[in-house]
Amino acid sequence: MRICHACRKENARGSAMEFLTRINDFLSALFCACFAYQIIYLAVALLKRPKPLPPAVPRRYAAILCARNEEAVIGNLIESIHAQKYPGGLVDVYVCADNCTDGTAAVARARGAIVFERFDSMRIGKGYALDFLFERLRASGAFARYDGFFFFDADNLLHEDFIAEMNKSFAAGNRIITSYRNSKNYGDNWISAGYSLWFLRDAQYMNNPRMQLKTSSVVGGTGFLVAREVIEKNGGWPFHLLTEDTEFTIDSVLSGEFIAYCGNAILYDEQPTSFRQSWRQRLRWSRGYLQVLRKYGARLVSGVFRGGKRGYACFDMLMAILPAIVLTLACALLNAGGALYSLIVLREPVLGTLCGELLCWFGGMYVTLLATGAVTLASEWKRIYCGSFRKVFFLFTFPLFMMTYLPVSVAALFQKAEWKPIRHSVNKTLADLRDAA
Numbered sequence: 001m002r003i004c005h006a007c008r009k010e011n012a013r014g015s016a017m018e019f020l021t022r023i024n025d026f027l028s029a030l031f032c033a034c035f036a037y038q039i040i041y042l043a044v045a046l047l048k049r050p051k052p053l054p055p056a057v058p059r060r061y062a063a064i065l066c067a068r069n070e071e072a073v074i075g076n077l078i079e080s081i082h083a084q085k086y087p088g089g090l091v092d093v094y095v096c097a098d099n100c101t102d103g104t105a106a107v108a109r110a111r112g113a114i115v116f117e118r119f120d121s122m123r124i125g126k127g128y129a130l131d132f133l134f135e136r137l138r139a140s141g142a143f144a145r146y147d148g149f150f151f152f153d154a155d156n157l158l159h160e161d162f163i164a165e166m167n168k169s170f171a172a173g174n175r176i177i178t179s180y181r182n183s184k185n186y187g188d189n190w191i192s193a194g195y196s197l198w199f200l201r202d203a204q205y206m207n208n209p210r211m212q213l214k215t216s217s218v219v220g221g222t223g224f225l226v227a228r229e230v231i232e233k234n235g236g237w238p239f240h241l242l243t244e245d246t247e248f249t250i251d252s253v254l255s256g257e258f259i260a261y262c263g264n265a266i267l268y269d270e271q272p273t274s275f276r277q278s279w280r281q282r283l284r285w286s287r288g289y290l291q292v293l294r295k296y297g298a299r300l301v302s303g304v305f306r307g308g309k310r311g312y313a314c315f316d317m318l319m320a321i322l323p324a325i326v327l328t329l330a331c332a333l334l335n336a337g338g339a340l341y342s343l344i345v346l347r348e349p350v351l352g353t354l355c356g357e358l359l360c361w362f363g364g365m366y367v368t369l370l371a372t373g374a375v376t377l378a379s380e381w382k383r384i385y386c387g388s389f390r391k392v393f394f395l396f397t398f399p400l401f402m403m404t405y406l407p408v409s410v411a412a413l414f415q416k417a418e419w420k421p422i423r424h425s426v427n428k429t430l431a432d433l434r435d436a437a
Contacts, residue, residue, distance in 0.1 A: 035319065042375070044209035050263060056171030058087050059147040061163065061225070062137070065113070066096045066129040070154035071103040072427055073270070077156050078111035080430065086163040092146075094137065098129040104154075124418070127244035130237040138236075146228055153222040155270035157184055157430055165265040166225050174260035175227040176252055178207060178219050184268040184428050186394075187386025191278050193394035194401025195271035196384070201376040203263065211261035216253050216313045218320055221245040223267035230257065241295070242417060243288025246321060250296045253313050254303060266383075268433065277422055279408060286405075286412030289321045362403065369399035385433040 063081050067074050078093055093113040097105040105115045116136045118129060130151075137143040148170060150163070162179070169177045180203045183196035199220065207217040222245075230252070231237070239247040252259060272278045303314030373395050377384070384391055 037316075038206075041209035042205055044212055045205045046379075048209075048212055050208065050212060053165075053168035053172055056168045058090050059167055059170060060090045060145060061092075061148050061150055061167075062142075062146045063091060063093045063150045063152060064096075064130065064133060065093065065108075065152050065154055066098055066126050066133065067100070067104050067108070067154035068098045069100050069102045069104060069423070071107045074104055074154040075107050075111050076427060076429055077152060077154055077158070078108060078113055080156075080158045081152075081163075082112065083160060084158065084163045085160050086167070091163060092142075094133060096129045096133040098126075098132075099124070123240075125240060125242070125244065127237060127240040127247075130244070131240075134231060134236040143228070143231075148225050148227045149231060150225050151222060152267075153269065155184075156222055157268040157428070157433070159266040159268075159430070162265045162267060166262050169260055169262040169265075170225060170227070172260075174258065175230050176219070176257055177225045177260045177262050177265075178217050179223040179261075179265040179267050180204075180263050181220055181223055182266055182268050182383055183271050184385070184433055185270055185273070186384050187390040188271075188273045190394055190397035190401060191275060192271040192273050193390070194398050195278075197373050197376055197394070197398050198402070199269070200380045200384075201372060203261075204376065204380060207261040208263055210316070211263075214258075215309055215316060216249075216257075216259040217261040218317070219245050219249045219252075219259060222269060223265070241288055241291045242284050243292060246288060246292050247295070250292055250300065250317055250321070253310075253317050254296065254299055256310065268430075272422055275404075279404075280417075281422060282405065282408045283412055283415065284417040286409055287415075287417040290412060292321050365403060366399040369402050370396070373398040 065074065065077065074095070081091060081093055082088065084091065093108075093111075095105070095108040095113045095115045097108065097115055097117045099119055099121070100117070105117055108115050116133060118132050120128065120132075134143065150166070152158075166177055166179065181199045182203075183192065183199065185192050186196040187193065202218070202220065210217045233255075234251075237244075237248075239245075239251065241247045249259065272281060297318070300314045300318045304311050304318065306314075377391060377395050381391070
């Protein structure tokens, strides 16, 4: 009987390990199937240069800014808009001072912006503020004056050629255009550098090849241009999920819009430096992705099977809101669950096996993210405004920053998130950025 019991125990252990191995193999194959196409993006970005666009007749635009307690930074953004190499009379600046308790409205007016103040403690979020601003523009009759609308955050700065370059893309027939997103505080610490390197990678190695392959890019929250006709078609800005930019992107792709990318239009964004702020922001993003997936997931899956470029765009967007880190998390949880099963049911010591599995997963993740960061850092080196030592040092902390998405992703499944403003204070001009280099 003892022999039979031992045999059954060994068979159970073997079956459990075989099951775990098969699930691991399946998840690994699924991971490769879902994200291997990004290798093609990498090759396109490295081997193919975008065609330059010809000069274009200047159009009339409005710059739309929603700001909450941003008096420290909004002035520099408005001044960088006025300093554009573009006919000044063709760009007007509109600001929604959203539930502000500081001097944001006064600073914006002093810089020549047209300001509307909004006080609403019930409908909180950037999407509601944008919709409020468009309602005011329509009511005043100003909406119809403009060919398109630029969307910016108050902490942004624009390269002097930003609007001229975006205008070239607009004149080429593109109705939604996103830009190259750089950072004005890359070198502050490992958190700001982590954000910055990821946004640079998104611009150069995701949106750039998407544009060259004629599939839709992804709007990243700021630094994008939308034609008046698109706003009219949508009836304003009816996107109020936690990640309204992602919702707008998915809705646009599903409705047949093409989202272009203009790599010569450079915008500088301020990144959080506090881990607490970073956690809160990325928790909102993760919850927002889940909201978007719940609202649009079925339509995206259906769109994939239609085939063609639109079907591929649906697949690409689906992968964008279902990050690779989710599959990595699933593999890690599976191995942890298998180890607990062996410990509790089979009474087998598993600490060494569990540690080995986790080290293998996280080691592979670290190396993959390090390689991703290294390629991005090498190609974008001259566009990153900080000292060489800090550029290299923060390359090695980049995988650690990205791996903090694991606990954020878990928390997003259970923890409520809401829109809260990120307090910005990096009061830099373009001259300050160039001096820092």
